[in-house]
Amino acid sequence: MKISSNFDAGSIEVVSMNGFEDIQLRIPNDNASHFAQWFYFRLQGAAYQTCNLRFLNASECAYPEGWADYHAMASYDRINWFRVPTSYDGSVVTIEHVPLANSVYYAYFEPYSYDQHLNLIGQAQGSGLCQVSDLGSTLQGRDINLLTIGHEVESDLKIWITARQHPGETMAEWFVEGFLNRLLDPIDPTSRMLLDHATFYVVPNMNPDGSVLGNLRTNAAGANLNREWLNPSLEASPEVFVVRQKMLETGVDLFLDIHGDENIPFVFVAGTEGVPSYNDRIRALEEAFKHHLKLASPDFQDEHGYEKSAPGSADLSWATTWVGNQFQCLAYTLEMPFKDNANLPDDDYGWNGQRSQRLGEAMLTPIYAVINKLRA
CATH class of the missing domain: 2.60.40.3120 (Immunoglobulin-like)
Structure with missing residues (x-):
């Protein structure tokens, strides 16, 4: 043995x-x-x-x-x-x-290897609809890649998606794989309509060092990347530093940060109600987005999740709160379970990579539903 x-x-x-x-x-x-x-x-x-x-x-x-x-x-x-x-x-x-x-x-959960990550980037580039760019390097010298999908014209809406700030939350990159499979499908009508209006910026793995090292939440320096957004540094959190820099260059109209939750056996989102810039327009966008996500995927629900922050009390070191406040845009953290979805349990597989992929595919629908309302 x-x-x-x-x-x-x-x-x-x-x-x-x-x-x-x-x-x-x-x-x-x-x-x-x-x-x-x-x-x-x-x-x-x-x-x-x-x-x-x-x-x-x-x-x-x-x-x-x-x-x-x-x-x-x-x-x-x-x-x-x-x-x-x-x-x-x-x-x-x-x-x-x-x-x-x-x-x-x-x-602990279905892994998503670094080889799979590189293959995902290669397949996306091979679609002919996606450009791969290098934003910089991690502390251990791995590439921080950005996938850009769309025409990149100034009038385009700018939609950003990041995943695996916490490397052990592998369901996040499974989600991105499903999302990209549908977005890069040239005969999918929802994808075609979205790409007529928006450019997508996708970082499939924010923490490749931590992923390879077998970490749960941190990069090679021990930094929890989802607490670094207010003051990132090249010494401790280069992954956040370069992505944040690129966001400031492009602007953001919609941001989704994809995660997994160890405790809560549901799929849910956490928004920006606690940031200083939160207003009725963002609240209406949040409600519309959640409504259409429920219709697109019965795996999603809005009864169980994190307690909402009081007005003005949000921690701006988190990706969603910093981006939502900085760009005054719709921003959500999406959480998937490590256990199972208690609303739709599966004794054999629980929540897994394939269900994460399906949720990623479904995410195009609520984005399309709010696309014309993202800018004030």
Whole structure:
């Protein structure tokens, strides 16, 4: 029996392996911070054995409430992922699974590798509708790429989408893949109409270093990028610095920042009601956008989510609040669950990459619904 994690996004610490039914593990912290929740590893040599994999430090992780009703993901080929029985006793998380092959992978959520990220960029460019540009480099020298889709004329609306500021939230890049698949479809009528009116700026992965390192929330320097938007620096958060700089150059009429939430088993959005520039026009746009997203995807709901900020109390270091306030535009953080969507549960797969893709495809509909109202 062997456990390994020396691969893209791999993360686990083996404490002991006293037998198939007593495999003791710890979830490591992000490379330069205290956040811990992401795991991804390979188990070999345990085919047809009842395996109990215990994460001893589950209660010390960043979001211990997130383990309640959570089920880990597993795969034999890293393409097809499914949920496996998982329990939490308030201290230890235990996966109980009988692998049907000698090599099996377990992960906190369906991974999205750096190779997949590069392939996504290549496929988008190959559509003939997308230009790829390099905004700069991460601290470890990886490219920070921007996909620009549209005519880039001055009269175009400017729609920005960023994903994976928190690298462990891989559902965000699955979402972007679905979004791009539809936006770059030359026979999709909604896409064609949108591209007649808007230019899209998409950053599929804001945190490639953290993604490869197997981090949950931070980049290689230990910075939580979604707390860096008020004063980013090239030393600590170059990813935010260069994207923010490009936004100031292009302007923003609509912004979506794509995330995943460890605790809340629903798809929801968080807006900008707490920023100084919030007004009735933005409120009306928010309501129209949510209405049409509900119609486009029954996975979305607006009853459960984060508590709304009081007027003037928003933290402007967050991407959505900084962008919404700076450009006085419609701006939303979209959250998807690590667990399952409690409104439409799926015992075999829970929330997964494919459902994230479908939500990305559906997102074109509410954007189209408000396209003519985005500018005052």
